[in-house]
Amino acid sequence: MITSPAWKDRKYAVLGLARSGRATVEALLAAGAEVLVWDDRAEAREPYAGRCAIGDPLEADLTGYAGVVVSPGVPLNTHPIKPYADSFGVPVIGDVELFAQARADLPPHKVVGITGTNGKSTTTALTHHILKQAGVPTTMGGNIGLPILEQDPLPEEGVYVLELSSYQIDLTFSLDCDVAVLLNITPDHLDRYDGDFQKYAASKSRLLTMQTRGHNSIARFTDARSLGNFAEGSIASILEDVLANRGIAGEEQADWPSLQGPHNRENAAAAIEICDILGLSSDDIRSGLQTYPGLPHRMERVAEVAGVAYVNDSKGTNTAASAPALAAFDNIHWILGGLAKEPGLGECEAELSHVKAVYTIGKAGPDFAALLEGRVPVERCETLDRAVSAAATKAQTGDTVLLSPACASFDQYADFEKRGDHFRALVEGLK
Known part of the structure; x- marks a missing residue:
């Protein structure tokens, strides 16, 4: 699992004990943190008796806590945990934020973060597949696959490929991706953003604003023009330009059996640009596109x-x-x-x-x-x-x-x- 010495002897509350919540608790305990856990289901709390404090964070004195870790499914716009934690000056975070905090103690690596309304899962899985086929140590997590803290750290020069929903980005404050991708933004999940599309779009684009100088960001021209939220000093790529400039022609899509349709051309373009930035050859990228098996439930x-x-x-x-x-x-x-x-x-x-x-x-x-x-x-x-x-x-x-x-x-x-x-x-x- 992924842990950090920075969590040792600090206090955290974990609200929600589904898979990512359980992985978070185990990582925090392994690092020597004190953990308060809660889930509305008694059977979910039972395994932690004697290992953690058990109690609802909404009824706890959170003074001195380093964070309240919640599931991305907790609606921050309506759930009382956010204003309650704010009253103690305690941040409400997710497991991706803990991963971001742990990065300093991992072997040298890169992180690719991929968000957007549609195409995230395909682009994440495709990028991971191309890297893996090329022999690059890689894993994927976030909104896909195993919880990121449950996974073993990658060896030196590994690449973590993260699919990130707006909910996860809302709970993340220090994830500085080496390559950040904003595929597209269309109205979705607006109940979580008080019906305000601009709030939803701002949430997505925060993935780009968290980057530091010299890191790469990728977005469609139309979204980049309307949002204008690239971090100062980041290196921006425009998604529409990729197939004309990276040595892989659009007509080659006929050779990518699991990537048919115009939307998959855009997903493939994002993966091509990511892998080009990471130094893969055109031949390695082309081979990955041709052998990608596709995802269940997606075309x-x-x-x-x-x-x-x-x-x-x-x-x-x-x-x-x-x-x-x-x-x-x-x-x-x-x-x-x-x-x-x-x-x-x-x-x-x-x-x-x-x-x-x-x-x-x-x-x-x-x-x-x-x-x-x-x-x-x-x-x-x-x-x-x-x-x-x-x-x-x-x-x-x-x-x-x-x-x-x-x-x-x-x-x-x-x-x-x-x-x-x-x-x-x-x-x-x-x-």
């Missing part, structure tokens, strides 16, 4: 049945995330709906020419059906099993059945993974 080709392709894009949880999937295929039977994050079709509107028929599901299904009826054939299915069955009946050879719901899953599933797993199981049942 994942599940099967071909009777000449029809079935694609699981359950991670398309907003319209901006689903639009690129629509752009990547033709003759689409689109399974759409769930818990909507914004009204209307958003960026999906421009891709309707690729859609042959729509099958609506979930809470937002009726609203989407009303928007689309008369424009494309629509079937109101309510549930995923009915939608897959209906699409399988109507799809013809050469068509694609695409689950890209443009919505969160929480009206019918615990998370987008469960929704994607159900889709995969339903498709397997068609064989």
Whole structure:
């Protein structure tokens, strides 16, 4: 695990004992810190009896504490822990901030931080894959993979590749990335930012402002122009310029089987620029692009049945995330709906020419059906099993059945993974 001598004999409270919370507690204890732990679930607190103080930080005297470590899932705009900790002058932080504090005691290394509304997971996993294929010691963490503090420190010249949500950035104050990437910003999670898109955008762009002179930042021209939040002295790259200037042509995308569609061209461009900055050769980068296996639930080709392709894009949880999937295929039977994050079709509107028929599901299904009826054939299915069955009946050879719901899953599933797993199981049942 990753620890720091700076935590020794200091006091921390950890609120939330899911996986990252547990990893945080173990790292702090291993470093010799005093830890107060709390989770609303008694069974989560039980393993720490006799090892830690147990109590709700909201009822504790936090005088002298070095930090309250919370899960990124804790909504800072509404949860009472932030004003309560502020009253004691104690920072509310996350495990990524603790990692940032531990860096001084790790073997010499670099950190790549990747944020943006859409494409974070693919770009993080792709960058990690290219580095690993090239023989660079690397690991990925943050919002993907194992909690970063649970992982072993990398050897000298290793590269930590971190996917960072806005929630994690809100809990981080000293993460100075060697390469920081802002892929894109579109409205999402606005309930956490009081409905204010500018607050959300400012949260994302803080990843760039935490950098020090001489470090590299990457962003789209449109976002860079509107935000203007590069750190003074950082070296900025514009994402749109990468494929014209790094020796890897856009038409080579045909050789990257798991990176199809215009959005994956942008994800690939970000990974190419990162790896170029880190000193990899064009041949190493090209090899990684060609062998990247893709991520589950992100334009994942599940099967071909009777000449029809079935694609699981359950991670398309907003319209901006689903639009690129629509752009990547033709003759689409689109399974759409769930818990909507914004009204209307958003960026999906421009891709309707690729859609042959729509099958609506979930809470937002009726609203989407009303928007689309008369424009494309629509079937109101309510549930995923009915939608897959209906699409399988109507799809013809050469068509694609695409689950890209443009919505969160929480009206019918615990998370987008469960929704994607159900889709995969339903498709397997068609064989």
